[in-house]
Amino acid sequence: xxxxxxxxxxxxxxxxxxxxxxxxxxxxxxxxxxxxxxxxxxxxxxxxxxxxxxxxxxxxxxxxxxxxxxxxxxxxxxxxxxxxxxxxxxxxxxxxxxxxxxxxxxxxxxxxxxxxxxxxxxxxxxxxxxxxxxxxxxxxxxxxxxxxxxxxxxxxxxxxxxxxxxxxxxxxxxxxxxxxxxxxxxxxxxxxxxxxxxxxxxxxxxxxxxxxxxxxxxxxxxxxxxxxxxxxxxxxxxxxxxxxxxxxxxxxxxxxxxxxxxxxxxxxxxxxxxxxxxxxxxxxxxxxxxxxxxxxxxxxxxxxxxxxxxxxxxxxxxxxxxxxxxxxxxxxxxxxxxxxxxxxxxxxxxxxxxxxxxxxxxxxxxxxxxxxxxxxxxxxxxxxxxxxxxxxxxxxxxxxxxxxxxxxxxxxxxxxxxxxxxxxxxxxxxxxxxxxxxxxxxxxxxxxxxxxxxxxxxxxxxxxxxxxxxxxxxxxxxxxxxxxxxxxxxxxxxxxxxxxxxxxxxxxxxxxxxxxxxxxxxxxxxxxxxxxxxxxxxxxxxxxxxxxxxxxxxxxxxxxxxxxxxxxxxxxxxxxxxxxxxxxxxxxxxxxxxxxxxxxxxxxxxxxxxxxxxxxxxxxxxxxxxxxxxxxxxxxxxxxxxxxxxxxxxxxxxxxxxxx
Numbered sequence: 001x002x003x004x005x006x007x008x009x010x011x012x013x014x015x016x017x018x019x020x021x022x023x024x025x026x027x028x029x030x031x032x033x034x035x036x037x038x039x040x041x042x043x044x045x046x047x048x049x050x051x052x053x054x055x056x057x058x059x060x061x062x063x064x065x066x067x068x069x070x071x072x073x074x075x076x077x078x079x080x081x082x083x084x085x086x087x088x089x090x091x092x093x094x095x096x097x098x099x100x101x102x103x104x105x106x107x108x109x110x111x112x113x114x115x116x117x118x119x120x121x122x123x124x125x126x127x128x129x130x131x132x133x134x135x136x137x138x139x140x141x142x143x144x145x146x147x148x149x150x151x152x153x154x155x156x157x158x159x160x161x162x163x164x165x166x167x168x169x170x171x172x173x174x175x176x177x178x179x180x181x182x183x184x185x186x187x188x189x190x191x192x193x194x195x196x197x198x199x200x201x202x203x204x205x206x207x208x209x210x211x212x213x214x215x216x217x218x219x220x221x222x223x224x225x226x227x228x229x230x231x232x233x234x235x236x237x238x239x240x241x242x243x244x245x246x247x248x249x250x251x252x253x254x255x256x257x258x259x260x261x262x263x264x265x266x267x268x269x270x271x272x273x274x275x276x277x278x279x280x281x282x283x284x285x286x287x288x289x290x291x292x293x294x295x296x297x298x299x300x301x302x303x304x305x306x307x308x309x310x311x312x313x314x315x316x317x318x319x320x321x322x323x324x325x326x327x328x329x330x331x332x333x334x335x336x337x338x339x340x341x342x343x344x345x346x347x348x349x350x351x352x353x354x355x356x357x358x359x360x361x362x363x364x365x366x367x368x369x370x371x372x373x374x375x376x377x378x379x380x381x382x383x384x385x386x387x388x389x390x391x392x393x394x395x396x397x398x399x400x401x402x403x404x405x406x407x408x409x410x411x412x413x414x415x416x417x418x419x420x421x422x423x424x425x426x427x428x429x430x431x432x433x434x435x436x437x438x439x440x441x442x443x444x445x446x447x448x449x450x451x452x453x454x455x456x457x458x459x460x461x462x463x464x465x466x467x468x469x470x471x472x473x474x475x476x477x478x479x480x481x482x483x484x485x486x487x488x489x490x491x492x493x494x495x496x497x498x499x500x501x502x503x504x505x506x507x508x509x510x511x512x513x514x515x516x517x518x519x520x521x522x523x524x525x526x527x528x529x530x531x532x533x534x535x536x537x538x539x540x541x542x543x544x545x546x547x548x549x550x551x552x553x554x555x556x557x558x559x560x561x562x563x564x565x566x567x568x569x570x571x572x573x574x575x576x577x578x579x580x581x582x583x584x585x586x587x588x589x590x591x592x593x594x595x596x597x598x599x600x601x602x603x604x605x606x607x608x609x610x611x612x613x614x615x616x617x618x619x620x621x622x623x624x625x626x627x628x629x630x631x632x633x634x635x636x637x638x639x640x641x642x643x644x645x646x647x648x649x650x651x652x653x654x655x656x657x658x659x660x
Contacts (some may be wrong), residue, residue, distance in 0.1 A: 027296075030192070031184070031191060033420075033578065034191075035195065036194070037261045038198055038210050039198070041199065041202035041206060041208060042202070042210070043081065043205070043207070044086035044207070046083050046085070047081050047084065047085035047205040047206040048081065048085035048205075051078040051086075051201070051205045052078075052086075052090065054078045054205075055078050055082070056370070057092070062171065071474070072105055073104060074148040075097070075105050075108075076101075076104045076107070076108035076339065077197060078205070078350065079097050079105060079108045079109050080112050080113050080115070080197045080201045081107045081202075081204065081206060081379050083111065083112020083114070083115035083116050084198070084201060085205070087119065088545070090116075091120055092123075093122050094120070095127070096128070097109035098110055098113070098123070098127055098131070103134055105136075106134075106135060107135060107138040107193065108125070108197055110135060110139055110192055110198065111138065111141070111142055111145065112126065113146070114142035114145030114146045114149070115149065117150050118146075118150060118153075121146060121154060124139075124142060124154070125157070125362065126138065127416050128157070132168070136168050136171050137189075138190055139168065139191040140158065140168060140172050140175040140187070140487065141175060141191060143172070143177055144176070145176060145262035147179055155176075158172050159172075159176065161305055170186070171186065172307065174186045175187065175300075175334070175446065178191075183556070184347060186559060200217075200505065203216055203217055204656065206507070208220075210221075213459070214502075217503045218503055218528065218529075219228055219332065219503065222528060222529055222532035223532070224508070225257075226258055227259070227511060227515075228259070228529075228532065228536065228541060229257055229263075229541065230259035230262055230263065231510075231512055231515045231519065232529075232530070232533045232544055232545050233248070233251075233260055233263040233541065233544065234516055234543055235519055235548055236264050236544040236548060237263070237266075237267060238551065239548070243583065244267070244544070245267065245268055245271075247543060248264055248267060248392035249271060250479070251538075251541065252272075252275075252281075256284060258282070258287060258290040258352075261291055262293075265291045265295060265304060266298055269300075269304045269306075269307055272307060273307055276310055284316075285315070285317070285318075286309050288314065288322075289316055289321075291304075291307065291311070292321050292325060295308070301329030301331075302330065305326065305329050305331055308322050308325050308326040308329065309322075309326060310382065318346060320341055320349050321349075323337065324349060324352050325354050327353065327360065328352075328355075328356035328359045328360060329359075335365070335546045335583075337354055339372065342354070342381075346482060350379060351381065351384045351419075354385050354388050354389075355384055355388060357369055357392070358387060358388035358390075358391035358392060358423060359391075359426075361391070361392070363393060364394070364395050366389065366392050369388060369389060369392075370394065372385075380414060380638065382416070382421035383414075383416045383417075385411070385418055386400060386404075387401070387416065387419045387420055387423060387429070391428070394638055399453035405417075405435050405436050405439075405633035414443075417449075417450065418446060418449060420432055420433055420453075421435065421449040421453040422453060423453075424450075424454055424456070424459070427457065430454065430457075431453055433450050433459075434459075435478060437450055437454075439449070440637055448465065448466070448478075448482075448483075451465055451466055452481045452482060453485075455486070455488060456481075457484040457488075458488065463485075464493075465485060466482050466486055467493060467494065469551075470486065470498070471497060471500070472500070476510065479501075479504075480510050483510060483513045485622055486498060486517070487513065487517035488588055490517060495517075495518065495521055495523050498518060499516055499518055499524075500527075501514060502514040502515065502526075503515075511635065515529065519548075530545045530548050531545075531561060532563060533545035534549065534558075534580070535566055535577070539576060541611075542576055542577070542580065543576065543579060546558055546561075546581065546583075547583070550581075550584040550585055551584075555581060555584070555588070555589040555592070557579045558580060558584075559581070559589075559593075561577060562574070562577060562603055571602040572602075572653075575605055577606065578593070578605065578606025578607040579606035579609055579610035580606075581593070581607045582606065582607035582609060582612075582614065583610035584610075584614075585611075586615075587615075589607060589609050590604070590611045593607050
């Protein structure tokens, strides 16, 4: 039954943003946007070849429901690409999908036959004589598509259907109206699905703006402001701290940028705390959630305890999430609060709170926790509870764990191994995980979870299984876990596996994790990322991207960027990049520029100001504020100049000590 529900959900399809298509007919303006975007797409015989290979190489092993749903959706995309770029040799394969596939695949096969026009007409005509339940709108749209692509017989069939008394007649009449340029009243949802499938097929197998697959996805991703914030600002953590914190403080004054906040909560939590206490910053619910998610992922709760306390008190909606992290970090929360959350919370919160008992490390929790686990088996916390008690040096729990790891395969054994895999940041538990891995009857899923936990926390483990798991995984959580593990001191094979995946569609967190892993190793898969950030309009992020380029390639890297500046680059852009060159390359870079550029050159002007700003930072006394640097950028905030409007975090920053 679950599988049927999931397949039905797929019939609504997903858009480029990952959001489900809304119920009801899309507004004409939305369809017009989809049609305009569709003009950017193209397909070749190579697209059909790659789609054909994907269909032939589809995994044959048994899949869980979520993975099978993802497979159905991927097959639908490949089938449409086959029609968009294929020929007569592919008709039989497409028709087979139309006859026996799941609903999303059958619908895509119908669209594919429409794309093939006259070549696909015989198969389409046969389909019209069979059971068309659930495909009425798709088939009428398909006939209109075939007619648009030159199959006049398809238009004749639409006219014939429109005059019949059948489920297809009304839809056929609307399809004829759309074919003649009218509004697609009643076909809007189906057209939405069609255009979204075409978009995904082009990004995976065809061309977008004349660029193939990955390159087209990269070009789109590298314009995403939150992606650039999260990747560039996180990577910039390796730059000199004084300059980095100054730029970060200025970014946080501008507006509420979630990507910047995710980095700032790790880099400068005290700054955020002060701004919050003085009332200069009032986080939105989205900002709080971004901060808590980053603290959780990076296990930074002990250095952000005051922020967590503020989030805990800010709203009842945030209380469980913030409270779990606060408790995990040693915050002053009574056991009565924990017990209440365990009683009424969802399974994920309950498991997280019990794990937090082990993280907290207070042996005084043992009696309450042991009593709870014994009295409330219905909470299904045996695995998490046993591991937490082991971490709290509870002797009976240690004995029970040893017995489970050596004994026969039971439901309790599975729960304990899964809980063990999640807490491998506690290296005292590593020997238990390695013991569990030696069992020959351990399931592939549990083995993978243990390997992720071990590798992510520095265990010297062979990674072939993780690389295979990443290549085959469909769920967001599984792929993200594999990437975070492989990103720990990656080898060449790890990098190539991640590069083959980057970028993915509609998963910002995964793309950020992939980009940071690849960028940190200078992999060619992220070439162009820092350049995209350098020439974007966000001033401080642009300068930090320049710092990353200099750190990787020296000042010559920025000089090459300037030599090949985009044709659209303004004097303001050139001056900003010059500032980055001066700040990170110093007076030596300015002297190199001065040999070939005049005093009025915006690049040289910016470089001189950047070098002066850098020298002021290096030599300033701790209480001396950073000098304001005016670069005369029309309509833009100058480096170091406070923007107008409401102040944001960092508005009252003090200069760190030189070299701090």
